[in-house]
Amino acid sequence: MSLTKPVRRPGRVDRLAVLGGVLIVLVALSAVLAPWLAPYEENTPDPLHSLDPPSGAHWFGTDFAGRDVLTQILYGGRTSLTIVVAVLTVSAVVGVTLGVVAGYAGGPVRDVIMRVTDVFLAFPALLLSLALAVVLGPSVTTAIVAIAATWWPWYARLAASVAASVATRPYVDAARCLGVPAPLVVLRHVLPNSLTPVLVQVSLDAGGVILTAAALSYLGLGAREPVAEWGLMVQQSQTYFTTNWWVVTFPGLAILVTAFAFNLLGEGLRAALDPRRVIR
Numbered sequence: 001m002s003l004t005k006p007v008r009r010p011g012r013v014d015r016l017a018v019l020g021g022v023l024i025v026l027v028a029l030s031a032v033l034a035p036w037l038a039p040y041e042e043n044t045p046d047p048l049h050s051l052d053p054p055s056g057a058h059w060f061g062t063d064f065a066g067r068d069v070l071t072q073i074l075y076g077g078r079t080s081l082t083i084v085v086a087v088l089t090v091s092a093v094v095g096v097t098l099g100v101v102a103g104y105a106g107g108p109v110r111d112v113i114m115r116v117t118d119v120f121l122a123f124p125a126l127l128l129s130l131a132l133a134v135v136l137g138p139s140v141t142t143a144i145v146a147i148a149a150t151w152w153p154w155y156a157r158l159a160a161s162v163a164a165s166v167a168t169r170p171y172v173d174a175a176r177c178l179g180v181p182a183p184l185v186v187l188r189h190v191l192p193n194s195l196t197p198v199l200v201q202v203s204l205d206a207g208g209v210i211l212t213a214a215a216l217s218y219l220g221l222g223a224r225e226p227v228a229e230w231g232l233m234v235q236q237s238q239t240y241f242t243t244n245w246w247v248v249t250f251p252g253l254a255i256l257v258t259a260f261a262f263n264l265l266g267e268g269l270r271a272a273l274d275p276r277r278v279i280r
Contacts, residue, residue, distance in 0.1 A: 017268020023261035031077035061246040095155025103163025133221035204266030207259035
């Protein structure tokens with residue numbers, strides 16, 4: 001057995017994390033700058049050039065309505081990333097708030113919050129999202145609400161576990177002994193020291209949210225026309241895959257690359273922020 005202290009090796013994982021971060025920045029910038037980067041107006045049909053293959057005029061070709069696929073992908077990125085940001089923000093705020101309260105308070109408060117969390121976790125996430133989307137009706141807002149309703153319990157459970165550990169540390173006990181009110185102890189000490197694993201989980205979950213949002217749109221329960229969204233583009237063009245491959249392939253690649261980039265970044269953050277992950 002070696003007596004030397006294990007040292008993290010900043011090798012391949014770090015480079016992949018950087019690659020993921022660069023890809024995410026490029027996707028985000030292309031979405032934000034879509035009105036200036038897009039070669040054509042959004043949702044502008046041109047029946048005379050429907051299903052044109054990739055060319056100098058249309059780098060990614062055109063769809064069944066003659067719309068430029070590259071333009072639709074750029075604007076679709078705005079919708080997809082908006083869903084990701086909204087879902088993860090709502091889920092993290094709700095889940096972390098309930099989890100930290102449960103972890104710090106313990107006892108009956110923890111039991112009640114965790115039992116409610118278990119009820120949501122008992123249902124498959126995608127199935128519950130589909131059920132909520134059917135009830136609420138298809139739209140971008142529906143996709144955000146339906147996905148967030150199934151995502152927050154994971155953050156609640158994670159935050160409760162971390163907060164319960166933080167609540168037993170000496171500096172928290174010292175704050176209690178000094179008469180600091182419980183809400184202030186939670187805000188100043190428990191919450192800030194419980195966020196690191198949550199932030200890592202958020203980066204890992206972003207890819208899953210993109211895939212779930214695309215699945216809802218593909219099934220007709222998410223974004224609807226005239227909104228551009230990657231999953232909706234795949235759903236609308238699936239019948240043309242064998243004859244006009246570009247109509248489905250490029251939106252599918254946008255989903256794949258973005259989800260993959262978030263996973264790379266999340267794995268890199270987990271390796272960097274988790275002290276237990278070392279190279280022996």
